Amino acid sequence: MKQVLLVLSLASGLAAAASPQELGAAYAAEAARQAPGFQPSARRGAEFYARRFAVSEKMPACSACHTESPLQPGRHAVTGKAIKPLAPRAEAARFSDPAKVEKWFRRNCTEVVGRACSAAEKADFILFASAAL
Amino acid sequence: MAQPRRMRLPVIGLLLALVLPLPARADRLPLPADAPPSFKAECGSCHLAFPPQLLTAPDWRRVMAGLDRHYGDNASLDEKTRREIEAFLVRHAATRSRLAGAGDPPRLTQTEWFRREHRKVPDALWRDARVSSAANCGACHGRAEAGSFRGRELALPELRKRKHD
Numbered sequence: 025m026k027q028v029l030l031v032l033s034l035a036s037g038l039a040a041a042a043s044p045q046e047l048g049a050a051y052a053a054e055a056a057r058q059a060p061g062f063q064p065s066a067r068r069g070a071e072f073y074a075r076r077f078a079v080s081e082k083m084p085a086c087s088a089c090h091t092e093s094p095l096q097p098g099r100h101a102v103t104g105k106a107i108k109p110l111a112p113r114a115e116a117a118r119f120s121d122p123a124k125v126e127k128w129f130r131r132n133c134t135e136v137v138g139r140a141c142s143a144a145e146k147a148d149f150i151l152f153a154s155a156a157l
Numbered sequence: 158m159a160q161p162r163r164m165r166l167p168v169i170g171l172l173l174a175l176v177l178p179l180p181a182r183a184d185r186l187p188l189p190a191d192a193p194p195s196f197k198a199e200c201g202s203c204h205l206a207f208p209p210q211l212l213t214a215p216d217w218r219r220v221m222a223g224l225d226r227h228y229g230d231n232a233s234l235d236e237k238t239r240r241e242i243e244a245f246l247v248r249h250a251a252t253r254s255r256l257a258g259a260g261d262p263p264r265l266t267q268t269e270w271f272r273r274e275h276r277k278v279p280d281a282l283w284r285d286a287r288v289s290s291a292a293n294c295g296a297c298h299g300r301a302e303a304g305s306f307r308g309r310e311l312a313l314p315e316l317r318k319r320k321h322d
Contacts, residue, residue: 082229102230103204104293131231 044112044119048150055144062144069152072145079138086136094153111156119150183274186210187304189249195238196245203230205294205301209249211265216258217246223262266291278316287313 048064056062074092078084082101089107090098095114098107112118119125133141186208200206209217221243225233259267283291294301299312311317
Protein backbone atom coordinates (compact mmCIF):
# COMPACT_ATOMS: atom_id res chain seq x y z
CA MET A 25 0.00 0.00 0.00
CA LYS A 26 2.78 2.38 0.92
CA GLN A 27 4.46 1.67 -2.41
CA VAL A 28 1.29 2.42 -4.32
CA LEU A 29 0.98 5.72 -2.49
CA LEU A 30 4.58 6.55 -3.29
CA VAL A 31 4.11 5.80 -6.98
CA LEU A 32 0.99 7.95 -6.93
CA SER A 33 2.85 10.81 -5.30
CA LEU A 34 5.67 10.44 -7.85
CA ALA A 35 3.17 10.58 -10.68
CA SER A 36 1.39 13.63 -9.32
CA GLY A 37 4.63 15.41 -8.42
CA LEU A 38 3.66 15.72 -4.77
CA ALA A 39 6.43 15.90 -2.22
CA ALA A 40 6.26 13.25 0.49
CA ALA A 41 9.14 12.18 2.68
CA ALA A 42 10.49 8.72 1.91
CA SER A 43 13.58 6.60 2.50
CA PRO A 44 15.91 5.56 -0.35
CA GLN A 45 14.63 2.00 0.14
CA GLU A 46 10.99 3.04 -0.25
CA LEU A 47 11.75 5.21 -3.24
CA GLY A 48 13.80 2.45 -4.90
CA ALA A 49 11.02 -0.06 -4.21
CA ALA A 50 8.44 2.26 -5.78
CA TYR A 51 10.50 2.55 -8.98
CA ALA A 52 11.13 -1.21 -8.97
CA ALA A 53 7.37 -1.87 -8.64
CA GLU A 54 6.71 0.42 -11.60
CA ALA A 55 9.43 -1.35 -13.63
CA ALA A 56 7.97 -4.75 -12.73
CA ARG A 57 4.62 -3.68 -14.12
CA GLN A 58 6.32 -2.88 -17.43
CA ALA A 59 8.57 -5.98 -17.37
CA PRO A 60 7.23 -8.70 -15.05
CA GLY A 61 9.95 -10.27 -12.91
CA PHE A 62 12.11 -7.13 -12.82
CA GLN A 63 14.66 -7.10 -9.98
CA PRO A 64 16.81 -3.99 -9.34
CA SER A 65 20.56 -4.51 -9.68
CA ALA A 66 23.34 -2.42 -8.10
CA ARG A 67 25.77 -3.73 -10.75
CA ARG A 68 23.59 -2.42 -13.61
CA GLY A 69 23.25 0.84 -11.66
CA ALA A 70 27.05 1.13 -11.42
CA GLU A 71 27.42 0.54 -15.16
CA PHE A 72 24.80 3.17 -15.92
CA TYR A 73 26.50 5.64 -13.56
CA ALA A 74 29.90 5.29 -15.26
CA ARG A 75 28.69 4.88 -18.85
CA ARG A 76 29.76 7.54 -21.34
CA PHE A 77 26.62 8.37 -23.30
CA ALA A 78 28.48 11.26 -24.98
CA VAL A 79 25.20 12.91 -26.01
CA SER A 80 26.45 16.14 -24.47
CA GLU A 81 30.08 17.17 -24.89
CA LYS A 82 30.37 18.80 -21.45
CA MET A 83 28.17 16.30 -19.60
CA PRO A 84 29.10 12.93 -21.18
CA ALA A 85 28.23 10.79 -18.11
CA CYS A 86 26.62 11.00 -14.67
CA SER A 87 30.14 10.79 -13.28
CA ALA A 88 31.10 14.03 -15.12
CA CYS A 89 29.58 15.97 -12.21
CA HIS A 90 29.10 13.31 -9.52
CA THR A 91 32.69 11.88 -9.87
CA GLU A 92 33.46 8.17 -10.25
CA SER A 93 32.09 7.42 -6.77
CA PRO A 94 28.71 8.53 -5.35
CA LEU A 95 30.43 8.73 -1.96
CA GLN A 96 32.59 11.66 -3.06
CA PRO A 97 31.56 15.30 -3.32
CA GLY A 98 31.13 16.31 -6.97
CA ARG A 99 31.63 19.43 -9.02
CA HIS A 100 29.33 20.80 -11.71
CA ALA A 101 31.15 20.24 -15.01
CA VAL A 102 30.16 23.65 -16.42
CA THR A 103 29.71 26.05 -13.51
CA GLY A 104 32.33 24.55 -11.18
CA LYS A 105 29.93 24.61 -8.20
CA ALA A 106 30.43 21.96 -5.50
CA ILE A 107 27.82 19.17 -5.35
CA LYS A 108 27.28 17.06 -2.23
CA PRO A 109 27.79 13.28 -2.56
CA LEU A 110 24.88 11.26 -4.02
CA ALA A 111 25.21 8.31 -1.62
CA PRO A 112 22.78 8.51 1.34
CA ARG A 113 25.62 7.13 3.49
CA ALA A 114 27.60 10.33 2.84
CA GLU A 115 24.68 12.77 2.50
CA ALA A 116 21.66 11.74 4.56
CA ALA A 117 19.04 13.78 2.68
CA ARG A 118 19.58 11.92 -0.62
CA PHE A 119 16.64 10.02 -2.17
CA SER A 120 14.24 11.20 0.53
CA ASP A 121 12.17 13.73 -1.43
CA PRO A 122 10.35 12.03 -4.34
CA ALA A 123 9.62 15.29 -6.17
CA LYS A 124 13.26 16.39 -5.96
CA VAL A 125 14.54 13.01 -7.12
CA GLU A 126 12.12 12.99 -10.08
CA LYS A 127 13.13 16.54 -11.03
CA TRP A 128 16.85 15.71 -11.14
CA PHE A 129 16.35 12.42 -12.96
CA ARG A 130 14.30 14.35 -15.53
CA ARG A 131 16.93 17.07 -16.00
CA ASN A 132 20.08 14.99 -15.80
CA CYS A 133 18.78 12.10 -17.90
CA THR A 134 17.63 14.50 -20.62
CA GLU A 135 21.03 16.19 -20.70
CA VAL A 136 23.28 13.16 -20.31
CA VAL A 137 21.33 10.24 -21.81
CA GLY A 138 19.35 12.30 -24.31
CA ARG A 139 16.00 10.91 -23.09
CA ALA A 140 14.05 10.27 -19.89
CA CYS A 141 15.38 7.42 -17.73
CA SER A 142 13.13 4.38 -17.31
CA ALA A 143 11.75 3.26 -13.94
CA ALA A 144 14.13 0.27 -14.16
CA GLU A 145 17.17 2.53 -14.62
CA LYS A 146 16.07 4.69 -11.68
CA ALA A 147 15.56 1.65 -9.41
CA ASP A 148 19.04 0.32 -10.35
CA PHE A 149 20.61 3.74 -9.84
CA ILE A 150 19.14 4.26 -6.36
CA LEU A 151 20.12 0.75 -5.27
CA PHE A 152 23.69 1.33 -6.51
CA ALA A 153 24.02 4.76 -4.81
CA SER A 154 22.51 3.49 -1.53
CA ALA A 155 24.69 0.38 -1.50
CA ALA A 156 27.91 2.33 -2.11
CA LEU A 157 30.44 1.52 0.59
CA MET B 158 -4.94 70.32 -6.82
CA ALA B 159 -1.99 70.95 -9.17
CA GLN B 160 0.22 72.16 -6.33
CA PRO B 161 0.41 69.00 -4.16
CA ARG B 162 0.90 66.83 -7.23
CA ARG B 163 4.05 68.78 -8.22
CA MET B 164 5.27 68.53 -4.64
CA ARG B 165 5.05 64.77 -4.77
CA LEU B 166 7.69 64.42 -7.50
CA PRO B 167 10.80 65.16 -5.41
CA VAL B 168 9.52 62.78 -2.76
CA ILE B 169 9.15 60.02 -5.33
CA GLY B 170 12.63 60.86 -6.65
CA LEU B 171 14.06 60.53 -3.15
CA LEU B 172 12.33 57.21 -2.60
CA LEU B 173 13.64 55.95 -5.94
CA ALA B 174 17.17 56.97 -5.05
CA LEU B 175 16.85 55.01 -1.83
CA VAL B 176 15.71 51.81 -3.48
CA LEU B 177 17.86 52.00 -6.64
CA PRO B 178 20.23 49.06 -6.42
CA LEU B 179 24.01 49.19 -6.74
CA PRO B 180 25.66 52.35 -5.49
CA ALA B 181 29.22 53.07 -6.70
CA ARG B 182 30.70 50.42 -4.36
CA ALA B 183 28.57 47.33 -4.34
CA ASP B 184 30.52 44.85 -2.29
CA ARG B 185 27.42 43.68 -0.38
CA LEU B 186 24.62 42.07 -2.37
CA PRO B 187 22.68 40.12 0.27
CA LEU B 188 19.73 38.01 -0.77
CA PRO B 189 16.60 40.23 -0.45
CA ALA B 190 14.52 39.24 2.58
CA ASP B 191 11.40 38.47 0.55
CA ALA B 192 13.16 35.76 -1.51
CA PRO B 193 10.90 32.71 -1.77
CA PRO B 194 12.59 29.51 -0.47
CA SER B 195 12.30 28.13 -4.02
CA PHE B 196 14.80 30.72 -5.27
CA LYS B 197 17.78 29.36 -3.32
CA ALA B 198 16.65 25.77 -3.69
CA GLU B 199 16.14 25.92 -7.45
CA CYS B 200 18.47 28.65 -8.68
CA GLY B 201 21.24 27.88 -6.20
CA SER B 202 21.71 24.18 -6.98
CA CYS B 203 23.91 24.37 -10.11
CA HIS B 204 25.55 27.71 -9.36
CA LEU B 205 25.33 30.58 -6.87
CA ALA B 206 21.78 31.91 -6.50
CA PHE B 207 22.81 35.07 -8.38
CA PRO B 208 21.85 38.44 -6.87
CA PRO B 209 18.69 39.65 -8.69
CA GLN B 210 20.14 43.18 -8.62
CA LEU B 211 22.66 42.24 -11.34
CA LEU B 212 20.30 42.08 -14.37
CA THR B 213 17.35 44.16 -15.59
CA ALA B 214 13.71 43.02 -15.52
CA PRO B 215 13.54 42.26 -19.29
CA ASP B 216 16.70 40.13 -18.89
CA TRP B 217 15.22 38.11 -16.03
CA ARG B 218 12.02 37.58 -17.99
CA ARG B 219 14.05 36.16 -20.87
CA VAL B 220 16.05 33.91 -18.54
CA MET B 221 12.86 32.62 -16.93
CA ALA B 222 11.07 32.12 -20.28
CA GLY B 223 13.65 29.61 -21.53
CA LEU B 224 14.64 27.43 -18.58
CA ASP B 225 14.54 24.27 -20.72
CA ARG B 226 17.34 25.74 -22.86
CA HIS B 227 19.41 27.30 -20.10
CA TYR B 228 22.96 28.08 -21.32
CA GLY B 229 23.31 24.52 -22.56
CA ASP B 230 21.60 22.99 -19.51
CA ASN B 231 18.03 22.11 -18.54
CA ALA B 232 16.71 24.06 -15.53
CA SER B 233 12.99 23.66 -16.21
CA LEU B 234 10.50 24.12 -13.36
CA ASP B 235 6.81 23.65 -12.75
CA GLU B 236 4.85 26.76 -13.76
CA LYS B 237 3.87 27.86 -10.24
CA THR B 238 7.48 27.88 -9.00
CA ARG B 239 8.69 29.49 -12.23
CA ARG B 240 6.25 32.38 -11.82
CA GLU B 241 7.05 32.84 -8.13
CA ILE B 242 10.79 33.10 -8.86
CA GLU B 243 10.30 35.37 -11.86
CA ALA B 244 8.17 37.80 -9.81
CA PHE B 245 10.89 37.92 -7.14
CA LEU B 246 13.70 38.53 -9.66
CA VAL B 247 11.74 41.25 -11.46
CA ARG B 248 10.90 42.95 -8.12
CA HIS B 249 14.59 43.38 -7.35
CA ALA B 250 15.92 43.81 -10.87
CA ALA B 251 18.33 46.58 -11.83
CA THR B 252 16.99 49.60 -13.65
CA ARG B 253 20.23 51.03 -15.03
CA SER B 254 21.32 50.31 -18.59
CA ARG B 255 24.83 49.46 -17.33
CA LEU B 256 23.23 46.32 -15.92
CA ALA B 257 21.54 45.20 -19.13
CA GLY B 258 22.69 41.69 -19.98
CA ALA B 259 24.05 40.47 -23.30
CA GLY B 260 23.60 37.08 -24.95
CA ASP B 261 20.68 34.69 -25.37
CA PRO B 262 19.72 34.00 -22.66
CA PRO B 263 21.34 37.18 -21.27
CA ARG B 264 24.35 36.86 -18.96
CA LEU B 265 25.01 39.00 -15.90
CA THR B 266 28.74 38.40 -16.43
CA GLN B 267 28.45 40.38 -19.66
CA THR B 268 26.91 43.61 -18.46
CA GLU B 269 28.88 46.85 -18.77
CA TRP B 270 28.86 47.02 -14.97
CA PHE B 271 30.30 43.50 -14.49
CA ARG B 272 33.05 44.06 -17.06
CA ARG B 273 34.06 47.31 -15.37
CA GLU B 274 34.15 45.84 -11.85
CA HIS B 275 36.27 42.97 -13.18
CA ARG B 276 38.56 44.89 -15.53
CA LYS B 277 41.61 44.04 -13.38
CA VAL B 278 41.08 40.28 -13.54
CA PRO B 279 43.71 38.85 -15.93
CA ASP B 280 42.18 37.06 -18.96
CA ALA B 281 43.90 33.75 -18.20
CA LEU B 282 42.34 33.61 -14.73
CA TRP B 283 38.79 33.29 -16.12
CA ARG B 284 39.88 30.04 -17.78
CA ASP B 285 41.94 28.78 -14.81
CA ALA B 286 40.91 25.27 -13.69
CA ARG B 287 40.00 26.59 -10.24
CA VAL B 288 37.55 29.06 -11.81
CA SER B 289 36.28 27.41 -15.08
CA SER B 290 33.62 30.07 -15.60
CA ALA B 291 33.01 33.74 -14.84
CA ALA B 292 29.69 32.58 -13.37
CA ASN B 293 31.60 30.62 -10.70
CA CYS B 294 31.59 33.67 -8.38
CA GLY B 295 32.52 31.58 -5.33
CA ALA B 296 35.86 30.53 -6.84
CA CYS B 297 37.16 34.09 -6.35
CA HIS B 298 34.73 35.61 -3.85
CA GLY B 299 35.14 33.43 -0.75
CA ARG B 300 31.91 34.70 0.81
CA ALA B 301 29.74 34.92 -2.31
CA GLU B 302 27.22 32.49 -0.77
CA ALA B 303 26.66 35.07 1.98
CA GLY B 304 26.20 37.86 -0.58
CA SER B 305 29.55 39.46 0.22
CA PHE B 306 32.00 40.48 -2.52
CA ARG B 307 34.59 42.51 -0.63
CA GLY B 308 38.09 42.83 -2.05
CA ARG B 309 39.72 41.48 1.11
CA GLU B 310 37.66 38.28 0.88
CA LEU B 311 39.10 37.29 -2.51
CA ALA B 312 39.92 33.60 -2.28
CA LEU B 313 42.66 33.22 -4.90
CA PRO B 314 46.12 34.17 -3.59
CA GLU B 315 47.19 35.93 -6.82
CA LEU B 316 44.17 38.23 -6.61
CA ARG B 317 44.97 39.12 -3.01
CA LYS B 318 48.62 39.77 -3.88
CA ARG B 319 47.65 42.16 -6.70
CA LYS B 320 45.88 44.35 -4.18
CA HIS B 321 48.99 44.86 -2.06
CA ASP B 322 51.56 45.29 -4.89
